[in-house]
Amino acid sequence: MKFKALASTFVLVGTALIAPGAFAIPASPDAPTKTIVNLRAAYAGETSARAKYAAYALSADNAGYREVAQLFRAVCRAEMAHAQNHRLALALLGVTDPKAGTYTGTPGTxxxxxxxxxxxxxxxxxxxxxxxxxxxxxxxxxDAERAMTFALSAERQHAVLYTAALKNLNKKPAPEGFYVCPVCGATYTTHNVPAVSPVCGTPKSQFNLVK
Ligand SMILES: [Fe+2]
Ligand SMILES: [Fe+2]
Known part of the structure; x- marks a missing residue:
């Protein structure tokens, strides 16, 4: 039986025949996968973090914490890279309307x-x-896993940099800027920037120096 043979080889999904093992989770916005839901949330999170850090950078500048202001601006640049990566991963899944986050709060000290x-x-x-x-x-x-892994790696660095900034807040270190990889968002002080991003392989010559 021709159909019986086919039926044992393929699974009928809607009107499409898909070989078992090659089954792809549907990426329809009508029935979003966890990955799509997560990418949308991550895109909103990265864009709102970017907006918030921009406000925090201005506030730090006004308070005379120039080095901290530079750090907030550098992390802004990194979060922008993450948002772009998430947006691209969504586009590859057929989602082109992710909602950006905002910051409506008021910076504190x-x-x-x-x-x-x-x-x-x-x-x-x-x-x-x-x-x-x-x-x-x-x-x-x-693609989503890669975008998220880039972000995770940079968030680890951001936590370390913010911890150091808190510790050195009253010392007011000299403002020298930070290097940011525009691809994965890796963020470095001028003293420990590598020749190549260990996360995505982008050379230092392509990093952004953020001041
Ligand atoms: Fe991020
Ligand atoms: Fe971050």
Whole structure:
């Protein structure tokens, strides 16, 4: 029986025949996968973090914390790279209308803002991205997994940099700027910038020096 043979080889999904093992989770916006839901949330999170850090940078500048202002601007640049990567991963899944986040709050003292920023980065590092990466992996979504892994790696650095900035707040270190990889968002002080991003392989010559 020709059909019987076919039926044992293929699974009927809607009107499409898909070979078992090659089954792809539908990426329709009508029935979003966990990966799509997560990418939308991550895009909103990265864009709102970017807006918030921009406000925190201005506030730090006004309070005379130039080095902290540079750090907030550098992390802004990194979050922009993450948002772009998430947007691209969504576009590859057929989603072209992700909603950007905003910041409508009022910055507090620089110490308060750094503490708040550290809390956000720690959540993304310890909870949000590890779970999203696990779910993207389970759904076989390699592009999303890559975008999220880039972000996770940079959020780890951001948490370290914010922790150091809090510790050195009263020392007011010399403002030398930070290097940011425009591809993965890796963020470095001028003293420890590598020749090549260990995360995505982009050479230092393409990094942005953010002051
Ligand atoms: Fe980020
Ligand atoms: Fe971050």
């Amino acid at each position: 620089t110490k308060h803002n750094l503490t708040d920023a550290l809390k956000g980065e720690s959540y993304e590092r310890d909870t949000m991205y590890p779970l999203m990466i696990q779910q993207a992996k389970a759904e076989g979504q390699a």
